[in-house]
Amino acid sequence: MKKKVRILWLGLITCNGNTHSFLNYTHLEQFFNDFEFIYHPIIDSEYSLEDIISQDVACDILLIEGAIADDFIKADVLGIDIIKKYSNIVSKIVTVGTCATFGGIFKESHYKNVSGLHFREEKRTEKYNHLFEKTISISGCPIHPETLVSTLYAIKKGLDLKLDSYLRPKEYFAYTVHNGCTRNEYFEYKVDHHHFGELEGCMFYDHGCQGPLTHGSCNKILWNEINSKTRAGLPCMGCTEPSFPKQNLFSTKKNMGIPEFLPVGVNKRVYLTLAGITKAFKIDRLQKKLFDD
């Protein structure tokens, strides 16, 4: 019988959203042929959380879901003590989700010094510096199951994953959510005219879409192999970014008509010059419904 990769899925300050997202992975049977959870919050596993805490259970990868705080207690022990113990046992640590990576929404909670494992928003925290080299971040609220599982397979195969400055695999995070968005034509010609849930219009200009400034593969690797937020008619909320969640996610923050946050790497003058040119064109086709009744 082949040896499976042993994973500890540790949930700290979390809503368990990443756990639920993981359950949507479409090839779980195959996954469980290659991996096993020594402990998982909702999937049957060999050990209980009490066993994990009281023993030193052999393990290959530690997955951390949820934000980390100095005083957060899990099964009567400090969560950070569980991290300390198992980070010495495993060869890799993966922060699963935006809370475990950057602090996410739970950085607003009452716990002490809430952050991700290595970052509080964009700022690097120093506490777990010694674990930096063995950590990979999969941000997202929730994580894309394909991204997590493919990363785990890459670890299993010993591949040398190229990571960005937040330790996210470039394979999935070098792109923006704008890449592959089916509304790009509306973006190019600055046509919003969007109504939530409809197919037409770009949501960047008025409806808060952060696709052009958010790193992720949502429009390249579709969710449930079917869809993405922007394809379904909902703005990208920037859930993979350190700053998530911003406020007023359904409207674009503008100053005198100019979006405050521009597409990644685009200079303001260049953006305004291009916008001024494209705005001059009125493309009738893009003003109409795609499917006229």
Add this chain to the structure above:
Amino acid sequence: MTDKKQQKKEQIMLASLGLFASKGFYNTTIPDIALSLKMSVGNMYNYFKSKDLLAKEIIKFVSSYFGKKIRAINEENISTKEKTRKIVEIYFQTAIVKPEMLDYFLRIYLSTREVFKDGCEGMICVNDFVTEIMIYFEEGVKCGDLRDQDFFNAFGLFMGYLGGMVFLQGENVLPKKLNEYVDDVSDNIYKALSA
């Protein structure tokens, strides 16, 4: 394009601006422009294939002139109030020193739309200038000096006011010299736009 060719094009545009201001746009012909520069008409067409194309290049040239001036102001580390005054000053100063530039913008570009309808749609040919005005507004709002509002509302107030004053000066109806209005006009604009 070589520097030499660009320099010649600019020379032609400057000569054209002068002739358009003195004789009017429709009364000025390509041979008139060529004659004023002691060029052959045939050679003129090496630089501009038609008067309409020349007209479009000139408005881009004027826009670029103002764009560069306002960009320099935008990049200064000064308050929005001071920027407002400097923009008004530049605009009025140009009206005094290079009246043909603003004359072209106000009397030809804005009122001869049939010439500009193909190739200068919307703000395309005045993009350099409008972009810098947008940046002035946006940064003013961001730092809390200006009130957030519809861009065109603010743009119309600012440029309409300046254009109106320059027009009145061109008609010789202003009781004072244009540069004597800089303080009051910039103060009025800033008060109207401020948060």
